[in-house]
Amino acid sequence: MQLGPSAPTIVVGLLAAVAAACSDGGGSPESASQAFCRLPEAEVEARVDDLLSQMTLEEKVEQMAGTGALGSGGWLAPANERLGIPGFAMIDGPRGVSVLGGHATAFPVAMARGASWDPELERRVGEAIGAEARAKGASVLLAPTINLLRHPGWGRAQETYGEDTHHLSRFAVAFVEGAQQHVIASAKHFALNSIEDTRFTVNVTTDERTLREIYLPQFRAAVQEAHVGSVMSAYNRVDGAYCAENSHLLRDILKGDWGFRGFVESDWILGTRSTVASARSGLDIEMPSPSFYGAKLIAAVEAGEVPMDDIDEAARRVLRTKLCFELDSDPPVPDPAVVESADHTALALDAEREAIVLLANRNAALPLERSALGSLVVIGPLADSANIGDTGSSNVNPSYVVTPLAGIASHAGSAQVVFLEDDGSSAASQNALAAADAAVVVVGLTAADEGEGGVSGGDRHTLALSAEQEALIQRVADSSRRTIVVLEGGSAITVEPWIDRVDAVLMAWYPGQEGGNAIAEVLFGDVNPSGKLPFTVPHDESDLPEFVSDPARLDVTYGFLHGYRWIDAQGIEPRFPFGFGLSYTSFTVANLTLDGRTLAPGGVLGASVDVTNTGARSGDEIVQLYVGFEGSRVERPRRQLAAFARVHLEAGETRRVPLEIAARDIAYYDVAQAEFVLEPITYVVQVGESSRDLPLEARFRVR
Ligand code: GLC
Numbered sequence: 001m002q003l004g005p006s007a008p009t010i011v012v013g014l015l016a017a018v019a020a021a022c023s024d025g026g027g028s029p030e031s032a033s034q035a036f037c038r039l040p041e042a043e044v045e046a047r048v049d050d051l052l053s054q055m056t057l058e059e060k061v062e063q064m065a066g067t068g069a070l071g072s073g074g075w076l077a078p079a080n081e082r083l084g085i086p087g088f089a090m091i092d093g094p095r096g097v098s099v100l101g102g103h104a105t106a107f108p109v110a111m112a113r114g115a116s117w118d119p120e121l122e123r124r125v126g127e128a129i130g131a132e133a134r135a136k137g138a139s140v141l142l143a144p145t146i147n148l149l150r151h152p153g154w155g156r157a158q159e160t161y162g163e164d165t166h167h168l169s170r171f172a173v174a175f176v177e178g179a180q181q182h183v184i185a186s187a188k189h190f191a192l193n194s195i196e197d198t199r200f201t202v203n204v205t206t207d208e209r210t211l212r213e214i215y216l217p218q219f220r221a222a223v224q225e226a227h228v229g230s231v232m233s234a235y236n237r238v239d240g241a242y243c244a245e246n247s248h249l250l251r252d253i254l255k256g257d258w259g260f261r262g263f264v265e266s267d268w269i270l271g272t273r274s275t276v277a278s279a280r281s282g283l284d285i286e287m288p289s290p291s292f293y294g295a296k297l298i299a300a301v302e303a304g305e306v307p308m309d310d311i312d313e314a315a316r317r318v319l320r321t322k323l324c325f326e327l328d329s330d331p332p333v334p335d336p337a338v339v340e341s342a343d344h345t346a347l348a349l350d351a352e353r354e355a356i357v358l359l360a361n362r363n364a365a366l367p368l369e370r371s372a373l374g375s376l377v378v379i380g381p382l383a384d385s386a387n388i389g390d391t392g393s394s395n396v397n398p399s400y401v402v403t404p405l406a407g408i409a410s411h412a413g414s415a416q417v418v419f420l421e422d423d424g425s426s427a428a429s430q431n432a433l434a435a436a437d438a439a440v441v442v443v444g445l446t447a448a449d450e451g452e453g454g455v456s457g458g459d460r461h462t463l464a465l466s467a468e469q470e471a472l473i474q475r476v477a478d479s480s481r482r483t484i485v486v487l488e489g490g491s492a493i494t495v496e497p498w499i500d501r502v503d504a505v506l507m508a509w510y511p512g513q514e515g516g517n518a519i520a521e522v523l524f525g526d527v528n529p530s531g532k533l534p535f536t537v538p539h540d541e542s543d544l545p546e547f548v549s550d551p552a553r554l555d556v557t558y559g560f561l562h563g564y565r566w567i568d569a570q571g572i573e574p575r576f577p578f579g580f581g582l583s584y585t586s587f588t589v590a591n592l593t594l595d596g597r598t599l600a601p602g603g604v605l606g607a608s609v610d611v612t613n614t615g616a617r618s619g620d621e622i623v624q625l626y627v628g629f630e631g632s633r634v635e636r637p638r639r640q641l642a643a644f645a646r647v648h649l650e651a652g653e654t655r656r657v658p659l660e661i662a663a664r665d666i667a668y669y670d671v672a673q674a675e676f677v678l679e680p681i682t683y684v685v686q687v688g689e690s691s692r693d694l695p696l697e698a699r700f701r702v703r
Pocket of ligand 1: 092142188267268393
């Protein structure tokens with residue numbers, strides 16, 4: 001069934017899906033638990049029953065907190081030698097094994113990997129980080145960070161994958177499935193943790209529909225699709241209750257509706273705020289040590305304030321996860337050969353190659369032709385800097401870092417690379433700039449500008465570059481024939497003051513230890529850039545919802561719309577839209593068709609589109625499918641991402657690309673029914689190359 005832009009509406013039959021709304025439970029608990037456990041779960045439950053029957057109250061409570069000690073594999077939670085119960089060793093983090101574990105492969109930050117729109121690649125990154133964590137003796141990897149990027153000013157934006165729920169969910173699943181080949185992953189920080197400076201005290205309120213439909217689905221996907229073994233509760237409050245004592249989040253939703261089988265560990269130290277409320281609300285392990293649990297929890301049980309059932313449930317979850325992940329029979333064995341292996345550093349290079357986003361390229365300023373280059377200036381405070389991200393808990397210590405300058409110098413061939421260490425204002429620098437065929441300015445953010453509060457820069461209070469860096473760009477543009485800006489950072493950077501003065505702009509992120517090589521390969525055209533923005537870059541921060549990171553304003557409300565959904569509703573043009581990225585070739589999309597199949601609850605509707613590489617060189621395209629709503633009875637975004645696919649095409653090649661719309665992703669959460677409902681309305685399918693470039697349209701109606 002061929003559909004053109006003004007395609008007729010097709011009616012997609014809907015067998016009872018309208019009546020039987022998409023339940024919030026996803027798959028059946030049995031299927032969920034079976035995939036959770038590497039062993040027959042009935043066998044594990046029987047062993048847990050037997051262990052619990054032998055354990056004293058003290059032994060059960062001991063399993064519910066860390067020891068406070070830091071071992072080679074990370075933060076420890078106790079074993080029980082008497083009963084042969086193994087302990088945990090928990091180590092960060094989202095871009096590689098924590099600096100606390102010594103050297104490890106430093107991958108590009110998660111936001112960079114989000115820009116690849118390549119969940120298969122992310123699965124490989126998760127597997128590699130999980131393997132290195134295990135090789136250091138860890139059994140729990142404190143990653144992925146999957147808090148939605150509500151606003152690009154969030155200090156830890158780099159740790160997550162982007163602003164869109166569907167996109168983020170695909171990455172959450174991929175990372176967890178990869179990492180859990182080797183260790184227990186930990187989806188964090190549950191939930192609504194996307195302000196850094198006030199994270200310990202802020203109270204985030206939102207309505208139930210926004211909570212379920214916008215801010216939680218990626219956690220549900222991690223639980224029900226990837227069967228994540230643990231979830232870390234966040235520091236902040238949600239609707240008045242700290243997350244570690246938030247029964248609605250932990251019991252009603254996570255363990256109840258979603259059927260989560262693993263354990264909840266608190267965030268560190270200030271992540272636990274009480275003894276009784278935490279134990280009654282479903283916090284299973286206090287990390288890193290028993291401040292509120294331990295003796296206080298024993299006393300609370302003995303005083304009748306905490307039922308023994310709550311202790312048994314927590315201890316059961318801890319034991320179930322240890323046994324299901326075979327920590328007793330197959331404990332992690334240190335293996336240094338795995339760490340920073342050639343495969344892993346090559347993967348870090350591949351990840352950055354796919355992450356780099358070409359934001360502007362006037363008159364084909366890029367790629368640089370080595371043979372036509374006499375001299376190339378490299379300048380900027382980050383040119384010769386190992387700028388790989390936050391120095392907080394996600395920090396990684398690779399044994400080497402290839403800086404942009406080193407990468408450019410090693411890939412320049414016959415071109416003469418001139419590195420200017422000043423701000424370009426000296427006479428010598430002015431002469432060098434005037435003489436050069438091109439200048440590469442490497443600027444952006446560092447851990448001083450953004451990152452974990454108290455250690456790194458915390459939240460950003462401007463989305464712009466520093467005044468010094470903006471002045472540097474202007475100065476180089478005034479003096480150079482061709483000005484190329486390479487941005488580093490973990491989130492959106494506004495570009496208005498200088499964007500029209502320069503010839504090309506790359507977003508290179510915190511690029512990992514191989515970043516300089518990938519940046520050089522893109523600059524010289526050895527690699528065709530293919531990344532697309534996983535967030536919106538506004539003309540001005542005032543175009544976005546307010547970002548409140550202020551100790552004087554600890555009550556913050558998250559609304560239904562943010563990012564591209566917000567600017568669509570407000571009718572605001574972005575500087576760079578969600579899903580935007582250029583290439584050294586060009587692509588078109590055509591011939592959108594929808595499968596006429598019925599759309600069952602939890603089912604999918606197939607779509608297909610022709611993608612053609614209309615340029616002169618091969619490249620990867622990321623085709624995106626958005627769904628809009630006609631006649632909905634509830635507030636809806638103008639459009640929301642519902643599917644995407646990355647495809648490699650040779651010059652001139654056309655490929656028919658399949659996409660799938662999951663009923664679950666286009667249902668809305670009906671608070672009264674406490675279920676996701678697939679409305680019997682008309683849905684508008686739009687397909688293209690970014691959220692603002694959607695030339696193809698089709699409609700289907702659910703009866
Ligand atoms: C930190 C972070 C968390 C990390 C934990 C252990 O405070 O919030 O993401 O996993 O402590 O380092």
